[in-house]
Amino acid sequence: MSDSKTIDTRSDLLKLLCEAAELEHGIACSYLYAGFSLKRDLAEGGMTWEQQQTVRRWASQIYFIASQEMLHLALVWNMTTAIGGTPYYLRPNFPQPSRYYPLNVPIELEPFGPKSLRRFILYEHPEKVAPHRKLKSLFALAGEDAEKIEFGSVGELYGLIRSGFSNIPEKDLFIGSRTQQMTSELVHFPDLVKVIDRASAIAAIDEITHQGEGIAHDRDNSHFGAFVAMLKDLVHTKGHGFSPARPAMRNPAARVDTSYGGKAKAIENPIAGEIAGLFDSVYSLMLRMLAWSFEFDSAGVEDQLQRFCAVAIDLMPRVLLPLGEGLMLMPAGPKYPGKTAGPGFGLTRHVMLPPDAKNARTLCHERLQELASLAAILLKEQLPDSVRNGCRHLQVIANTF
Amino acid sequence: MKRDFDVIVIGSGVAGAMAAYRLAKLKAHVLILEAGNHNPSRAEMVGAYATAFPKSLHTPYVQIESDTNAPSPDSSPNYYDTPEGFVKFRSTYERRTGGATWHWLGHTPRMLHSDFKMKSAYGGGPNFPDGFVDWPISYDDLEPWYCEAEAEMGVAGSDAEWQNLFNSPRSKPFPMSMIWPSYSDRWIAEQLDGKEFEGLTYRVHSTPSARNSSLYDNRPPCAGNSICVPLCPIGAKYDGAVHVAKAVENGAVLWEQAVVTRLEKDKDASVHRVEFVTYGDINRKNRTASPVTAEVVIIAANAIETPKLLLISELADKSGKVGFYLMDHLSKSTFGKASEPLFPFRGPPSTSGIESFRDGEFRREYAGFRLSLNNDGWGRKGSPYADIVDLVTNERRIGTDLQQALFDRVVRQLRLSCSVEVAPDSANRVELSSMKDALGILRPKVTFAAPQYSLKGLAHATSTMKNMFEILGEKNPDLGQEGAFDGAGHIMGTCRMGDDATTSVVDADCCSHDHHNLFILGSAVFPTCGSPNPTLTLAALALRGADHIARRMGLKTAQVVQE
Numbered sequence: 001m002s003d004s005k006t007i008d009t010r011s012d013l014l015k016l017l018c019e020a021a022e023l024e025h026g027i028a029c030s031y032l033y034a035g036f037s038l039k040r041d042l043a044e045g046g047m048t049w050e051q052q053q054t055v056r057r058w059a060s061q062i063y064f065i066a067s068q069e070m071l072h073l074a075l076v077w078n079m080t081t082a083i084g085g086t087p088y089y090l091r092p093n094f095p096q097p098s099r100y101y102p103l104n105v106p107i108e109l110e111p112f113g114p115k116s117l118r119r120f121i122l123y124e125h126p127e128k129v130a131p132h133r134k135l136k137s138l139f140a141l142a143g144e145d146a147e148k149i150e151f152g153s154v155g156e157l158y159g160l161i162r163s164g165f166s167n168i169p170e171k172d173l174f175i176g177s178r179t180q181q182m183t184s185e186l187v188h189f190p191d192l193v194k195v196i197d198r199a200s201a202i203a204a205i206d207e208i209t210h211q212g213e214g215i216a217h218d219r220d221n222s223h224f225g226a227f228v229a230m231l232k233d234l235v236h237t238k239g240h241g242f243s244p245a246r247p248a249m250r251n252p253a254a255r256v257d258t259s260y261g262g263k264a265k266a267i268e269n270p271i272a273g274e275i276a277g278l279f280d281s282v283y284s285l286m287l288r289m290l291a292w293s294f295e296f297d298s299a300g301v302e303d304q305l306q307r308f309c310a311v312a313i314d315l316m317p318r319v320l321l322p323l324g325e326g327l328m329l330m331p332a333g334p335k336y337p338g339k340t341a342g343p344g345f346g347l348t349r350h351v352m353l354p355p356d357a358k359n360a361r362t363l364c365h366e367r368l369q370e371l372a373s374l375a376a377i378l379l380k381e382q383l384p385d386s387v388r389n390g391c392r393h394l395q396v397i398a399n400t401f
Numbered sequence: 402m403k404r405d406f407d408v409i410v411i412g413s414g415v416a417g418a419m420a421a422y423r424l425a426k427l428k429a430h431v432l433i434l435e436a437g438n439h440n441p442s443r444a445e446m447v448g449a450y451a452t453a454f455p456k457s458l459h460t461p462y463v464q465i466e467s468d469t470n471a472p473s474p475d476s477s478p479n480y481y482d483t484p485e486g487f488v489k490f491r492s493t494y495e496r497r498t499g500g501a502t503w504h505w506l507g508h509t510p511r512m513l514h515s516d517f518k519m520k521s522a523y524g525g526g527p528n529f530p531d532g533f534v535d536w537p538i539s540y541d542d543l544e545p546w547y548c549e550a551e552a553e554m555g556v557a558g559s560d561a562e563w564q565n566l567f568n569s570p571r572s573k574p575f576p577m578s579m580i581w582p583s584y585s586d587r588w589i590a591e592q593l594d595g596k597e598f599e600g601l602t603y604r605v606h607s608t609p610s611a612r613n614s615s616l617y618d619n620r621p622p623c624a625g626n627s628i629c630v631p632l633c634p635i636g637a638k639y640d641g642a643v644h645v646a647k648a649v650e651n652g653a654v655l656w657e658q659a660v661v662t663r664l665e666k667d668k669d670a671s672v673h674r675v676e677f678v679t680y681g682d683i684n685r686k687n688r689t690a691s692p693v694t695a696e697v698v699i700i701a702a703n704a705i706e707t708p709k710l711l712l713i714s715e716l717a718d719k720s721g722k723v724g725f726y727l728m729d730h731l732s733k734s735t736f737g738k739a740s741e742p743l744f745p746f747r748g749p750p751s752t753s754g755i756e757s758f759r760d761g762e763f764r765r766e767y768a769g770f771r772l773s774l775n776n777d778g779w780g781r782k783g784s785p786y787a788d789i790v791d792l793v794t795n796e797r798r799i800g801t802d803l804q805q806a807l808f809d810r811v812v813r814q815l816r817l818s819c820s821v822e823v824a825p826d827s828a829n830r831v832e833l834s835s836m837k838d839a840l841g842i843l844r845p846k847v848t849f850a851a852p853q854y855s856l857k858g859l860a861h862a863t864s865t866m867k868n869m870f871e872i873l874g875e876k877n878p879d880l881g882q883e884g885a886f887d888g889a890g891h892i893m894g895t896c897r898m899g900d901d902a903t904t905s906v907v908d909a910d911c912c913s914h915d916h917h918n919l920f921i922l923g924s925a926v927f928p929t930c931g932s933p934n935p936t937l938t939l940a941a942l943a944l945r946g947a948d949h950i951a952r953r954m955g956l957k958t959a960q961v962v963q964e
Binding site: 049050053054056057060061063064068188190191211220221222223225226229 | 442443444445447448578579581614615616617618619621622624634635
């Protein structure tokens with residue numbers, strides 16, 4: 001976030017939009033990791049049938065909130081291309097220390113629990129919190145009262161972005177092609193706003209801040225309200241052997257040499273490491289396909305653009321979700337006793353997809369085939385059912401692409 | 402004279418709960434009398450459903466005490482007394498806190514502009530049923546209350562698709578964006594949109610639903626658990642218990658296990674006194690013994706229990722129309738296989754439909770209808786379990802061969818269904834049976850036969866679904882028996898609304914023509930029903946009725962407060 005109070009240049013506005021894209025993206029991954037960690041089956045132990053219903057509700061809410069973060073990322077991309085930029089999908093690998101963003105809260109991958117919920121609450125913290133929340137005492141009850149609560153606001157970031165869209169003359173600012181804008185007709189994101197002028201840019205910002213981060217006032221029906229309710233539920237359900245989350249390691253990585261920084265811990269179990277690597281590769285390809293769709297003018301290539309988006313979105317529930325959940329059922333390795341692995345959301349090093357539609361399709365086709373072949377090799381191993389499902393779905397998607 | 406309460410509400414379904422909430426919020430002292438037991442926790446009800454075999458609509462709600470003492474057609478299959486020569490009325494309901502919305506699907510389309518004016522819009526021809534009338538209110542009168550009801554329930558919908566549908570404008574956006582159409586819906590839309598049948602154009606619309614598409618009213622978004630019927634396991638789908646809780650939070654008093662047996666009128670024809678009996682083990686602390694009195698009495702018990710209670714009490718029936726013009730929608734499911742995989746059994750059972758056949762000049766001759774695209778494969782025919790049994794026992798498949806065969810069979814399964822308008826017919830009615838329930842209360846005798854006008858509509862709906870299946874790649878769909886239909890669970894009519902006290906039971910504000918302080922809320926007051934699911938309309942009428950009651954009582958209404 002910038003120190004200046006208003007934004008007056010396209011360059012500064014683009015820089016802030018990149019920061020917003022990074023944040024939305026990173027926070028979404030953090031939520032997904034917590035969602036993956038929630039137990040599904042009673043056979044995993046640590047919960048009664050009644051508690052399992054609560055755990056399922058938490059999982060569905062976390063996945064829903066993560067999906068809204070993805071929508072926010074898409075809205076930021078539309079804002080970016082509207083003013084002549086290109087969608088920014090990179091971010092540093094996990095973990096990011098608390099000082100990396102002015103949030104003053106680290107962005108990490110860790111299983112569901114009081115500690116991760118505390119972070120989520122701080123990410124989504126409104127400028128003013130209703131007194132009845134009694135946040136400090138709630139954190140204390142959850143055993144998370146040691147750290148001082150001190151953080152910046154995402155609302156401030158979007159406030160600055162809003163000022164950029166308000167200050168820079170409209171006719172100079174919106175130089176992106178209108179047919180470059182993604183809409184719900186092209187990509188199956190409900191509520192995606194087409195950004196073509198100041199009013200639509202402000203509407204997109206309003207949508208982001210209304211749903212989640214950066215809201216001015218405390219609302220029950222916001223991400224903040226949902227996470228506070230979840231922590232309260234957790235505190236009240238605590239005890240009696242209740243253990244809703246799988247013992248996944250914090251900030252795992254398929255390999256330690258993953259690009260773009262981050263002091264993650266390499267998964268020691270070689271098969272789990274391979275699965276985590278496959279997860280990263282599919283995740284990176286999915287992002288590149290989405291970014292390609294948002295970057296280029298849709299005129300004349302609507303079919304391919306819709307196809308790329310459909311496949312990218314299909315990869316999330318059918319491949320990434322089962323691989324991610326399944327990794328948390330696989331031992332992390334002897335170095336991490338009692339811990340299971342997890343997906344590192346590593347951004348693997350690879351080229352951006354080229355502007356030429358045919359070449360982009362060829363690259364994606366070849367990459368999907370490679371990854372499906374890797375899945376076929378891994379399927380020969382002893383794997384949790386959900387990992388097997390993810391591998392099989394990947395083969396189906398690759399074969400029909 | 403000092404009464405025990407300002408308002409007594411009989412029945413805690415959507416209509417009663419919303420009215421109780423609105424009036425309690427305006428500081429009225431409200432009592433809700435509910436015949437059913439206190440609800441167990443949602444998790445307990447989900448558990449009861451999960452572990453039961455076989456399963457039914459009532460499975461999550463089995464409670465021996467209330468099933469015995471406050472029976473319903475859900476808990477007691479022989480609850481309705483059916484006259485000889487008639488088929489048993491197929492639509493049922495629960496008697497419990499929150500009412501039958503516990504097991505509704507949650508769809509909330511509005512009635513159309515013309516649905517309120519059937520007689521003046523389409524009447525006069527030889528095939529137009531006599532029972533059709535115009536409502537004493539118009540779509541425009543109810544429109545603001547539709548918006549209020551959508552906000553109260555939390556309705557998700559598409560403004561673009563539903564704005565001005567058949568000249569029925571919307572003055573406010575939906576509170577939430579639509580429940581995202583399923584993959585199956587989108588594929589079907591690609592095949593059907595723009596094609597014509599019988600001069601009308603197919604257009605797939607997402608169906609507005611009281612099911613959260615985002616966090617709303619402290620309830621979570623839909624997580625696609627697929628069992629809206631009989632029970633949403635997480636409370637993403639709205640049910641009447643939401644407003645019962647809000648009413649109680651605002652000071653309303655809820656007495657459960659209190660079965661109303663009779664209402665008594667005073668010499669001046671006003672109705673203040675409500676008699677009830679209780680059963681089972683209840684906390685009598687702070688309870689008044691029967692009878693209990695109030696300035697205003699609201700009956701919101703549903704379109705069977707409400708006329709039953711009026712007939713027992715010999716009230717509101719100077720017109721002789723109490724119990725008459727019972728309506729439902731004729732529902733029919735048809736089954737086929739699409740030419741491509743649709744991957745059913747994911748998400749809510751239905752997320753889109755076709756509205757094109759709800760209105761048009763054809764309604765002079767036959768009934769309009771809605772069509773639903775469903776996401777539940779052939780679940781109504783026992784799939785996928787029935788397929789497994791068939792594949793194992795008849796085709797001797799096992800292992801991966803069985804798995805693949807099951808996949809191939811199930812992924813293309815598709816169910817299309819219709820909901821056909823029922824013309825009001827005085828022969829369709831609720832009367833008192835001579836038989837009594839466990840508490841000695843007379844049971845309802847229900848007479849219902851589909852009018853010819855509606856059967857003709859059903860035939861057109863069936864041929865439309867056949868045409869849709871052809872376009873989607875199925876040449877021989879299972880269309881069921883000709884003329885056969887199911888109940889839709891949309892019980893309406895029996896206390897119709899009208900300006901003329903000699904032909905109707907309540908006025909435009911849902912107040913009895915005969916008793917100035919007796920109100921009837923719910924779908925019982927519908928004079929005609931169109932083809933949409935009725936819950937949103939009955940909720941809008943209940944909110945409008947509650948506003949009228951509040952003004953009559955001198956309470957500060959919302960508008961006054963805003964000023």
